[in-house]
Amino acid sequence: MAERPIDSERHSLLAVFDLIRTGRAATRLELELASGLGRAVVTDRLATLTQLGLIEEGERRPSMGGRAPRTVRLRADAGGILVANLDRSTLDVGLADLTGRVLFEHHEPADLAAGPEPLLARLHALFDWVLEQQDQQRALWGIGIGVPGAVETPSGPAMTLERLTFAPSWASYPAVEALVARHRAPVWVRSSIQMATMGEFGPPDPARPRDVLFVELGEEISAGIVSEGRLHRGAQGIAGQIGHIPVGEGSDLVCHCGNRGCLETLAASEAVRRAAEAAARDGRSRRLAEAVARGTITVPEIGLAAQLGDAAAAQILARCGRLIGTTLAALTNALNPSSIVLGGELTQTGDILLAAVREAVYRNSHPLATRDLAIVRSTMGRSAALAGAALIAVDELFGPDMLAAWVGRGTPMLHPDLPALIAEAQARLREPAAAAPARPPAPDDRHAAPSRPGRQR
Amino acid sequence: MSERASGVSGAPEADRPAAILGLGPHGERPASPDRLRLGEAEAATARAAGFTVAVVLHTRQSDWARQHLAGIVATLGRFAVTVLEVVDCAFDAGAQVRALERLVRRRPDAIISLPVSNSGVAEAHRQVSAAGIHLILIDNSPSALRAGTDYACLVSADNFGLGQIGARLLAPCVPHEGMVGVVSYNLDFFVAAQREIAFRKWMADQRPDIRLHTVKFREMEQVGPMVGCCLDDHPGLAGLFVIWDTPAIAVLAELRARGRSLPVTTIDLGTEIAVALAQGDLVRGVGAQQPYDQGVTVATATVATLLGLEVPAWIALPALEVTRERVVSVYQSVWHAPAPETLIRAALG
Numbered sequence: 001m002a003e004r005p006i007d008s009e010r011h012s013l014l015a016v017f018d019l020i021r022t023g024r025a026a027t028r029l030e031l032e033l034a035s036g037l038g039r040a041v042v043t044d045r046l047a048t049l050t051q052l053g054l055i056e057e058g059e060r061r062p063s064m065g066g067r068a069p070r071t072v073r074l075r076a077d078a079g080g081i082l083v084a085n086l087d088r089s090t091l092d093v094g095l096a097d098l099t100g101r102v103l104f105e106h107h108e109p110a111d112l113a114a115g116p117e118p119l120l121a122r123l124h125a126l127f128d129w130v131l132e133q134q135d136q137q138r139a140l141w142g143i144g145i146g147v148p149g150a151v152e153t154p155s156g157p158a159m160t161l162e163r164l165t166f167a168p169s170w171a172s173y174p175a176v177e178a179l180v181a182r183h184r185a186p187v188w189v190r191s192s193i194q195m196a197t198m199g200e201f202g203p204p205d206p207a208r209p210r211d212v213l214f215v216e217l218g219e220e221i222s223a224g225i226v227s228e229g230r231l232h233r234g235a236q237g238i239a240g241q242i243g244h245i246p247v248g249e250g251s252d253l254v255c256h257c258g259n260r261g262c263l264e265t266l267a268a269s270e271a272v273r274r275a276a277e278a279a280a281r282d283g284r285s286r287r288l289a290e291a292v293a294r295g296t297i298t299v300p301e302i303g304l305a306a307q308l309g310d311a312a313a314a315q316i317l318a319r320c321g322r323l324i325g326t327t328l329a330a331l332t333n334a335l336n337p338s339s340i341v342l343g344g345e346l347t348q349t350g351d352i353l354l355a356a357v358r359e360a361v362y363r364n365s366h367p368l369a370t371r372d373l374a375i376v377r378s379t380m381g382r383s384a385a386l387a388g389a390a391l392i393a394v395d396e397l398f399g400p401d402m403l404a405a406w407v408g409r410g411t412p413m414l415h416p417d418l419p420a421l422i423a424e425a426q427a428r429l430r431e432p433a434a435a436a437p438a439r440p441p442a443p444d445d446r447h448a449a450p451s452r453p454g455r456q457r
Numbered sequence: 458m459s460e461r462a463s464g465v466s467g468a469p470e471a472d473r474p475a476a477i478l479g480l481g482p483h484g485e486r487p488a489s490p491d492r493l494r495l496g497e498a499e500a501a502t503a504r505a506a507g508f509t510v511a512v513v514l515h516t517r518q519s520d521w522a523r524q525h526l527a528g529i530v531a532t533l534g535r536f537a538v539t540v541l542e543v544v545d546c547a548f549d550a551g552a553q554v555r556a557l558e559r560l561v562r563r564r565p566d567a568i569i570s571l572p573v574s575n576s577g578v579a580e581a582h583r584q585v586s587a588a589g590i591h592l593i594l595i596d597n598s599p600s601a602l603r604a605g606t607d608y609a610c611l612v613s614a615d616n617f618g619l620g621q622i623g624a625r626l627l628a629p630c631v632p633h634e635g636m637v638g639v640v641s642y643n644l645d646f647f648v649a650a651q652r653e654i655a656f657r658k659w660m661a662d663q664r665p666d667i668r669l670h671t672v673k674f675r676e677m678e679q680v681g682p683m684v685g686c687c688l689d690d691h692p693g694l695a696g697l698f699v700i701w702d703t704p705a706i707a708v709l710a711e712l713r714a715r716g717r718s719l720p721v722t723t724i725d726l727g728t729e730i731a732v733a734l735a736q737g738d739l740v741r742g743v744g745a746q747q748p749y750d751q752g753v754t755v756a757t758a759t760v761a762t763l764l765g766l767e768v769p770a771w772i773a774l775p776a777l778e779v780t781r782e783r784v785v786s787v788y789q790s791v792w793h794a795p796a797p798e799t800l801i802r803a804a805l806g
Contacts, residue, residue: 092484105600106654107484108617125661129654132671291492300488300769307766308499345486348605350767379603381770382484 009045012037014403016045020055021398022204026071027061046072052410053078074098079141079411080134081393082127082183085385086119087148087192088112088219092382093126095134096390098141098397100203104130105386112148116173124182141412142397143179143187144389146195150238158402159186159421161428166191177425184422185413188396190233192385193240197224198231199388200341200378209338213331214378215242217324218344221264225335231392243268245327267323269299269345275316276302285312303349314352321353325360332365332373343378479617479655481771482598482647487615488769490754495536499764504537508763511560513553513570514595517545519703520727521748524792525595528752529569536760541565550577557581567591567759575599575646583607593759595751597647604770609762611771612755616648616724618776619744620655623698623722626742626780628664630720635695636668638687640680640708642700649700652724656698670694680707688717696720702727702743709739726779726791728800735784735803743784745777749793 015035019025025034031042049055050072058071076097083102085092091110096102106126110119131140149166161177164170179187190198197214210229216222221243225232232239243264244257255262265271276297280289287305291297305313328340340361346353358375365373378384396402397412406415477487495503510533516522530540541563546553553573560568561584568585572578572594579599585592592608602608631637639656642649660667672687674680684707688694697719699705705723712719718738723730726745733740751774758768779787785804788796796804 090480090484102600104650105483106650107480107482108654108658109478109480122658125657126654129657133650294491298486298488298492301492303767304493308496348767348770377605379606380483381481381604 009048010404010408012041013045013048013407014400016042017049017054017403017407018398018400020049020072021074024206026058026073027069028072029069052407054407054410076101077138080131080138081141081390082130082143082185083145083386083389083393084123084127084143085146085192085195085382085389086110086112086123090382091119091122091126092146092386093123093130094386094390095130096386096394097138098394100387100391100394102383102386102390104133105383106130107382112167115169116175120173120175120178123179127183139411139413140183140185142185142393143183144195144393145176145179145187145189146192146385146389147189148192150191150236151189152237157417158396158399159415159417161421161425162187162189164189174425174428177428180422180425181429184418186396186418186421188389188393190231190389190392191237193222193224194231194233195386195388195392196343196380196384197226197240197388198391199380199384199386200224200343201226201231201391202387203391204229209374211335211337211339213328213335213337213340214384215324215328215340215342216344217268217342217346219269221268221324221344223331225337227335242327242331245330247323247327263323263327267320272299272302272316272320272346273297275319276305276313279312279316285310288313299345299349303353306352307350317346317349317353318356320346321356322360324353325357326364328357329361329364332361332369336369338372339374339376341376341378343380343384347377477615477618477773477775478621479615479651479773481604481611481773482600483604483770485604485769485771487771487773490612490750490757490772490774493754493757493761493768493772495757495761495764499761499766500536503760503764506763508536508538508567508760509541509565510538510567510569510759511541511563511565512543513546513556513560513568514543515546515548515553515571515573517543520792521725521746524748525752525755527793528749528754529756530752532753532756533759536756538756538760538763546573548573550574553578554581557585561585561588561590564588565590566763567593569593569595569755569759571595572597572599576601591759591762593755593762595755605767610758610768612751612758613648613771613773614746614751615773615776616651617655619724619746620652621659622742622744622776622778623652623724624656624659624663626744626778627696627698627720627722628660628667630741631664631667631695634666634668636670636691636693638670638672638684638691638694638697640672640674640684640697640699640704642674642704652700674704677704677707680704681711684708684711685715688712688715694719696722699723701725702730705730705740709733712739726777726784726788728797731779731784731788731796732800732803734779734781735800737781741781743779745779745787745791747774747777747791749791750774 016031019031019034025031028042055072056075058073060068060070076099079098081096083094083096092107094102094105147164147166176187193216200214201212212226214224223240223242225240244262246261247263251261251266253265254260255265276288279285280292287310291301302313306317362370406412514522544556550573568590579601586607594608594611596613598611641653672683674683699708702723702725706729720741721739722742724744726743734743754772761768785796
């Protein structure tokens, strides 16, 4: 599509489109009021956006006396977003539309310790399959990926080849380059917890709280922070590592970060299982002993035992909840969130742990900080990270500078900087490997020998 | 990772895989059914409460559905839970929506449902929970629904494990660099997607030389003609994997009508497929579910939910690998019934 000569119109075009995309205005009159533009200008910009294929007519609103007004909305299926999330033991993939709604998702076990090569080959295979499944072929507009560690906050342009520094084997491996070159689309990477936080926070909505703390309570304990409606990433992109806050219990357990007494070593899933096994050994719990006798005890079993009245199981979960709640109280004082969302398998153990968290937060926080504080449980599970990856990719695609560069062409696939990004990715893929000999598989190479496992975080 | 699937009744030890291989619709770790145990005190509480439940199935006409329902009803009976009604939706989303709307007005304590589609029935299922009625799902979870809010739990087979069995049993029958047809369902069903993805993953990992050609059907009537076209277009086709047994029966009919002998693997040990497996000419292996035991698990999870206990979001039963040699014994253990005479005769040659 030839680019429309719209330099003079660009500002108003972007303003109208942003109002429609974020749901702040849906009729011509609402657009006039919200943008301050005249009727003729709004009508022209709507015609332009329709011609570019970015918006479509929606339903009619009830009549207020005259003709029932017709709404307009973003064309959600104009493009698609591939999303993925990776942690130590799971790979999640999905496909989303341009509103960030996940249309399809799949989750499977994966071993991060196997290294980047087999995981990237698997990601390629799943992405290819997901794209084949589409009833209506959407052009791929972008890719959002969550990874199990910090991603440095970029300072450059909206489309870059972000480096994955969460593990040495990935730092020397051009995974992002391989995805960009294969799909000819920009890739945005964030930590899994930040993706999940954005997924829990959801798409833009003026009615929703703007300050949210999302806390993952599972094999690891970490948090994502949304402040005034924006994800807070921190200087190095690692904001939210609350599992490494010392909880001062004089523990001898050394955390994988090298410190002692980290919250994670005392209150994450492994600590709960350890405590349950000890209670089973010491004869404090018949139920837990039976569970241990059947095999490795699981967190859901400990939760069920507590719900059925097992005192030892209840005590373990209550202590774990108090430790977590005391830490969250400090964060509540520091950040003053309007809601704390708790996710992860420890939250699926019933009410005892959650009640202990709430009690500790309310007891140890400044009264004003808890006046309207809601402490709720996530209902999204691992889907949250995929939803967040989609929303982050959408936010990047429709960010002011990015949008200004491609809106006149109707698709970010015609963004003037994209060919250079793809060329750079292809050039890096041709370079000899800097460290390990691992290279991304060719498109037809569907599996590869695993590289050497390493300790990951 | 996944936990050991020990203590599942009704299946010989040799037929059990070591683990559940898949994850739930929202990435949940699997919970094994034998970890969901209710003691005598809980049973007494349930019996005293006099709970009522309605069951909404995709069909009541298949062996799988009949056995599944038998497991549900027998177990609910042990807890003195009354089954008010069992609805057969005949695979029709509209019928399921109407049934759920009607049942919400009837107000049972819980509804057990197998969603027959994804987005088309999501809102009707959401309205069940919104009305304060506990919802327990079988096999499929419409993607818009959330565990713990919109439904209490999902119980299904390990469909990922079933898909891998389909690949593992077909691969030895396929020559190097042969082509295999994957006959799959063209809807984003959790069950079908898991099976196909797992089949492809096993082949990619273990037999990357095998090329895969996909045939996607929407209606059962399409299966025979579509597979026929596939055989015409790819005369060198060396094998077929079919996503479940009903379309597999149509595939076998198409192959026999053409006089073609191709190795086939599929999922679900219906009688017709079991007989074909015993005959040994076309069907080379089956991944079997345990419908009766799954029904028992569904009912137990329902009672636990009614008692106010938090049950795991995804409870999975292991997949069973069925070959010609063991088809009779696995049939008996899966169906809790003697094998039919046709199967016995075919197995004994």
